[in-house]
Amino acid sequence: MNVERRPHGRRRAALVILVLGTLAVGGLWAGTAGESRLPVYPAPTFLADPGWRIEPPGEQAALAKLSEADAIAAATASGDLGDGTKLLSAQLVILTDEHYGSFDAAGVFHPTIDHRLVWLVRTTGTPVPCLGLPCGPDEPLASELNVVVDALTGDVLQVASWR
Amino acid sequence: MGLPIANGNPGATAAGTCSGSLGNYFNGWFTFTVNTWGSTANISTEWPSLCSGQASFSTAWVMIADPDLGGWAQAGYIRTQLWNLDSRKLYVFSQYRRAVGFQPITKFFSPGPPNDAVRSYTARYNPMSRRIDLYYEDQRLDTTNFDPTAVWSQPWSSQWSEETGHCQTDVPGLPLDRVHYTVVRQQHAPGGPWQAPIGAQFGRDCGAKYATQQVNQTAFDAWTAAP
Numbered sequence: 111m112n113v114e115r116r117p118h119g120r121r122r123a124a125l126v127i128l129v130l131g132t133l134a135v136g137g138l139w140a141g142t143a144g145e146s147r148l149p150v151y152p153a154p155t156f157l158a159d160p161g162w163r164i165e166p167p168g169e170q171a172a173l174a175k176l177s178e179a180d181a182i183a184a185a186t187a188s189g190d191l192g193d194g195t196k197l198l199s200a201q202l203v204i205l206t207d208e209h210y211g212s213f214d215a216a217g218v219f220h221p222t223i224d225h226r227l228v229w230l231v232r233t234t235g236t237p238v239p240c241l242g243l244p245c246g247p248d249e250p251l252a253s254e255l256n257v258v259v260d261a262l263t264g265d266v267l268q269v270a271s272w273r
Numbered sequence: 274m275g276l277p278i279a280n281g282n283p284g285a286t287a288a289g290t291c292s293g294s295l296g297n298y299f300n301g302w303f304t305f306t307v308n309t310w311g312s313t314a315n316i317s318t319e320w321p322s323l324c325s326g327q328a329s330f331s332t333a334w335v336m337i338a339d340p341d342l343g344g345w346a347q348a349g350y351i352r353t354q355l356w357n358l359d360s361r362k363l364y365v366f367s368q369y370r371r372a373v374g375f376q377p378i379t380k381f382f383s384p385g386p387p388n389d390a391v392r393s394y395t396a397r398y399n400p401m402s403r404r405i406d407l408y409y410e411d412q413r414l415d416t417t418n419f420d421p422t423a424v425w426s427q428p429w430s431s432q433w434s435e436e437t438g439h440c441q442t443d444v445p446g447l448p449l450d451r452v453h454y455t456v457v458r459q460q461h462a463p464g465g466p467w468q469a470p471i472g473a474q475f476g477r478d479c480g481a482k483y484a485t486q487q488v489n490q491t492a493f494d495a496w497t498a499a500p
Contacts, residue, residue: 158418159378159418160378160415185357186357187359209413209414209416210380210382210412210413210414211412211413212413213411236356236357237328237355238355238356238377238379239330239355239438240297240368240370240377241330241332241334241347241351241366241368241379241436242334242336242338242345242347242432242436243297243342243345244296244297255356255357257357265383266359266383267383268380268382268383269356269358269364269381270378270380270381271356271377271379272378272379
């Protein structure tokens with residue numbers, strides 16, 4: 111028997127449809143290719159906790175093979191988003207993860223995700239439990255999920271949460 | 274040897290129905306009495322079954338933690354539906370938390386290790402950066418946003434363990450396909466040599482559901498005894 115169970119699959123699909131449908135009704139579909147149609151949060155140029163350096167895509171936006179809807183679908187296609195999850199934004203950006211990578215013999219760090227054209231899909235309200243040790247029922251749990259989707263291949267490269 | 278999957282195993286043995294809310298249940302090796310600055314091990318990859326009825330998780334990892342266990346830094350592999358992850362895959366993950374009351378910072382990376390593959394995982398204090406670096410093979414996954422020497426007091430805890438979110442979920446490994454923790458070592462000085470664990474003790478939750486067995490001073494097996 112297969113034990114994978116996805117009790118929230120229908121809700122997740124409904125979430126995406128609801129968000130996209132609402133935006134369509136709201137007339138926000140007028141953006142050009144690569145332009146975010148969701149409310150765009152003010153992305154800082156550097157997020158210290160995950161070590162993410164974020165840059166605007168500039169002319170590289172035209173290279174994206176994935177539409178915003180495709181990126182959201184890829185980011186929410188699996189797993190359990192949990193009750194209360196809200197799809198907050200999807201942004202096409204150039205991402206470098208300055209924490210994730212390897213050092214060469216000379217000690218120079220080479221990021222694995224290095225100036226990559228990606229969609230950053232962000233949700234809030236997503237349950238994010240502790241691994242390793244109990245967080246405790248009264249402690250704050252991170253609830254923001256950031257899914258990094260390769261804008262060329264649709265691969266989910268990384269999922270991260272820190273708040 | 275595990276089941277023949279590259280990364281994903283729809284034919285895995287079923288676990289039971291999840292009971293109770295999500296928790297933290299362990300099956301591994303731990304030190305609490307010797308100064309430690311790093312933990313490392315090679316861990317074989319086995320596909321765990323998750324309990325049904327709610328989201329759960331099953332992992333195998335290495336860790337260093339502060340004495341009161343309010344803060345930690347770990348690296349390992351995981352199967353889960355949580356975090357919107359695809360439970361048809363294994364992921365590599367890192368997670369750390371400075372102390373009680375701070376948010377854990379978590380990253381998941383794909384692709385995860387293939388079934389049966391042996392991969393090294395390391396959590397070690399870096400005396401140059403004064404951070405804890407978390408590694409998968411030669412890839413640094415993440416580095417902490419704090420200096421643990423400023424907030425933790427030695428002896429820290431070295432841990433090499435499996436963990437689940439419910440006792441009905443299997444830890445990786447079955448009686449005939451155990452997970453092998455090999456080259457299990459710790460650092461007794463910042464940036465110092467890797468040595469066999471001192472004073473390591475087994476810890477196990479969920480009664481007879483999970484099992485561990487020491488192989489030698491730097492190796493043990495872990496598995497689900499009653500899948």
